[in-house]
Each structure stands twice: as C-alpha cells, then as structure tokens.
Amino acid sequence: MKTKLIVNLVAGRGKVKKLLPAVQRKLKEEGIEYDLVFSRDCGQAKIFAQQAKEAGYRRIIVCGGDGTVSEVINAIVKTDIALGIIPLGIGNDLARNLGIKKGIDFACHVLKHGEIKKIDVIKVGENKYYGGVGGIGFDAEVVSFVNRWKKFIPAMFIYPFYIGAIMMEIAVLRPQKVRIKYDENSFSGKVLMVCFGNTGSYARVIKISPFALVDDGLLDICIVKEIGELKIVILFFRSFIKALPFWLPEVKIYEEIPGVEVYQARKVYLESDTSLPFHGDAEIISRTPLCLEVVPEALKVIVPTISRGVLARPGIPLSV
Known part of the structure; x- marks a missing residue:
C-alpha cells in the first residue's frame, strides 16, 4: 500500500522530533514502507495530504496530535485514502476514541495488523470538517486564547499556560443566548458551552x-447551561495534567453537572445573539451562525480490531 508519513515536528511540545527515530525503527520492524515529509507550520500537513492524494497514495500516516490529524482529515475526507495515526500530541482525542492507545509500539502494530473502518465526520459550513468534538462557549474561548498565544510559550510552560487561560476565561465568563435547531427539534436559552461530538469525549x-x-x-449534542466556577477549574484541570491520579476519574459532564441536556441529531443550525467562535478538535474553524451536519462513513481510518466498543459496525481486514 503506497504510504505517506506526515510528521509534525512541533507536536506534543516538541517530543515528536525526539521520538521519530523510535517510530521509524518500529515501522521498519512491521515492514511498513513509506515516503516521509515534515510538517512545521499550521496548514502544512493539509497541503502534504492533498499532494499525496493527487499522487495516488492509498494510506497517509499522521505522526502528531489532534491538530495535525484534523488537517489531514480535511484533505482526504470522502476519498479512498486510509488514515493511520501514531498519536504523539498532547490530547490525541480522536486516536483514543478509536482505541489507538498512546505508545509507538501499539500504534505501529495497528498500522500493520489492524482493520480499516469507515467513520463519520462532522461538516461545518461548506468545507470544514472535524472528527472528534467541537463547540461554542467556554471551551471555545479557551481554545481561541490558547491558539493565539501558545506559539510564544516555551514547551515546559504549556500546561501552566493552559491553566492560566482557563482562569482568565472564568473571570469574564458569561452565559450566552443561543438558538439551536436539531433535526425537527429546537432549544433556546442561555448556555455556558455547547459541545457537538462525533466521538463521546475530548x-x-x-x-x-x-x-x-x-x-x-x-x-451528539451536549448543552451545558449552568456550572460553578470551581467545577470548571476541576473539569478542565483534569484534562491538562500528564498523569491522572486514581482519584481523578473521567468527567461525565452529563451526570456530574446540573442543567446538562444531551441530544442526538443528523443536522444542526446554530445561532447566537453575539457571534461566537466555534472550535472543531481544538482549532477555531468558524463562528456562529453556522450549520453542522453528519457526513456518514466519510473517512477511512485504520483502527485496532479491539475498537468494536466505539464502532457500530465491524471494519474490513487491512491489506498492507
């Protein structure tokens, strides 16, 4: 299978560059041949993926984080190209939701011995896509602030910077009036944030x-209407520490936070009194008003055979 490997050298606070020799050794052990390109700037991975598509590549492996994966998705959605992921970023949300565990050995093993699965993507407006979770409100404001300034922050200070961004946004946090039409239903009211997910977590x-x-x-639509400031700090602090202690489990916000409503739909129209930034997979990709819709089975992804718990249908064997 003709394969392009796109490596984001600045992903994961620079750790990808350090781990690249180990990635290459493991791919060689698995017998996977590839052509290698390096991404250093925002948007570059998408360009490389588009070039690979035009050159007839059948598989694109992303070595990086959610941002790099999202760029490649936007280049190969609704094609026959299979996406492989070696998750070495900070969040790695899509990979984790697909059962691709963090670790070079496991990810490379999946690329050789996994299966190809067609998954849905979320379309935003006319030509933007994401594979995980997007939304408006508090988390989008944090993303907007962080993405404006993180390139100036040394890698060793990125986690304190995230916490600082959360605290700053809490200080100015105000509920926003929104109107959401989802399929034949609707919601209107003040919210602190609304999440729109293809996956169930982020x-x-x-x-x-x-x-x-x-x-x-x-x-999946998750509407958060009320939440205390302390709860927000705890909620997002858990997501930015490297190793979660056993006493900090995952946060099921639909259970833990009062005033949360969860719905499912195929198409959503979203409006707000004030134009709000919308993030998809932790990148600001649009603003309200906007339209969201599911594009079923629009992306081929290489997943482990043990991913059945997050998939409605089985995949097909991987031919390498």
Whole structure:
C-alpha cells in the first residue's frame, strides 16, 4: 500500500522530533514502507495530504496530535485514502476514541495488523470538517486564547499556560443566548458551552455523551447551561495534567453537572445573539451562525480490531 508519513515536528511540545527515530525503527520492524515529509507550520500537513492524494497514495500516516490529524482529515475526507495515526500530541482525542492507545509500539502494530473502518465526520459550513468534538462557549474561548498565544510559550510552560487561560476565561465568563435547531427539534436559552461530538469525549477525560459512536450517523449534542466556577477549574484541570491520579476519574459532564441536556441529531443550525467562535478538535474553524451536519462513513481510518466498543459496525481486514 503506497504510504505517506506526515510528521509534525512541533507536536506534543516538541517530543515528536525526539521520538521519530523510535517510530521509524518500529515501522521498519512491521515492514511498513513509506515516503516521509515534515510538517512545521499550521496548514502544512493539509497541503502534504492533498499532494499525496493527487499522487495516488492509498494510506497517509499522521505522526502528531489532534491538530495535525484534523488537517489531514480535511484533505482526504470522502476519498479512498486510509488514515493511520501514531498519536504523539498532547490530547490525541480522536486516536483514543478509536482505541489507538498512546505508545509507538501499539500504534505501529495497528498500522500493520489492524482493520480499516469507515467513520463519520462532522461538516461545518461548506468545507470544514472535524472528527472528534467541537463547540461554542467556554471551551471555545479557551481554545481561541490558547491558539493565539501558545506559539510564544516555551514547551515546559504549556500546561501552566493552559491553566492560566482557563482562569482568565472564568473571570469574564458569561452565559450566552443561543438558538439551536436539531433535526425537527429546537432549544433556546442561555448556555455556558455547547459541545457537538462525533466521538463521546475530548480533552482527555471529558465525556459529553453516553451514546456516541463514530459510525452511527448521528451527532451528539451536549448543552451545558449552568456550572460553578470551581467545577470548571476541576473539569478542565483534569484534562491538562500528564498523569491522572486514581482519584481523578473521567468527567461525565452529563451526570456530574446540573442543567446538562444531551441530544442526538443528523443536522444542526446554530445561532447566537453575539457571534461566537466555534472550535472543531481544538482549532477555531468558524463562528456562529453556522450549520453542522453528519457526513456518514466519510473517512477511512485504520483502527485496532479491539475498537468494536466505539464502532457500530465491524471494519474490513487491512491489506498492507
């Protein structure tokens, strides 16, 4: 299978560059041949993926984090190219939701011995896509602030910077009036944030829906109307520490936070009194008003055979 390997050298606070020799050794052990390119700037991975598509590559392996994966998705959605992921970023949300554990050995083993699965993606507006979770409100404001300034922050200070961004946004946090039409239903009211997920969790430990499957043709909507400031600090602090202690389990916000509503739909129209930034997989990709819709089975992904718990249907054997 003709394969392109796209490596983001700045992903994971620079650790990808250090781990690249180990990745190459493991791919060689698995007998996977590839052509290698390096991504250093925002948007570069998407360009490389588009070039690979035009050159007839059948598999693109991303070595990086959610941002790099999202760029490649936007280049190969609705094609026959299979996406492989070696998750070496900070969050690795899509990989984790697909059962691709963090670790070079496991990820490379999946690329050789896994299966190809068609999963849904979420379309935003006319030409933007994401594979995990997006939304408006508090988390989108944090993402917007962080992405504006993180390139100026040394890698060793990135976690304190995230915590600082959360605290700053809490200081100015105000509920926003929104109107959401989802299929034949609607919601109108003030919210602190609204999540729209293809997967059921993001930011490592934040679960937004108990129903989400990545190939069920449905978008999961989580509306957070009220939440205390201390709860927000605890909620997002859990997602930014490296190793979660046993006493900090995943956060099921639909159970733990009062005033949360969870729905499923195929298409959503979203409006707000004030134009709000919308993030998809932790990148600001649009603003309200906007339209979201599920594109069923639009992306081929290489997943482990043990991913059946997050998939509605089985995949097909991987031919390498």
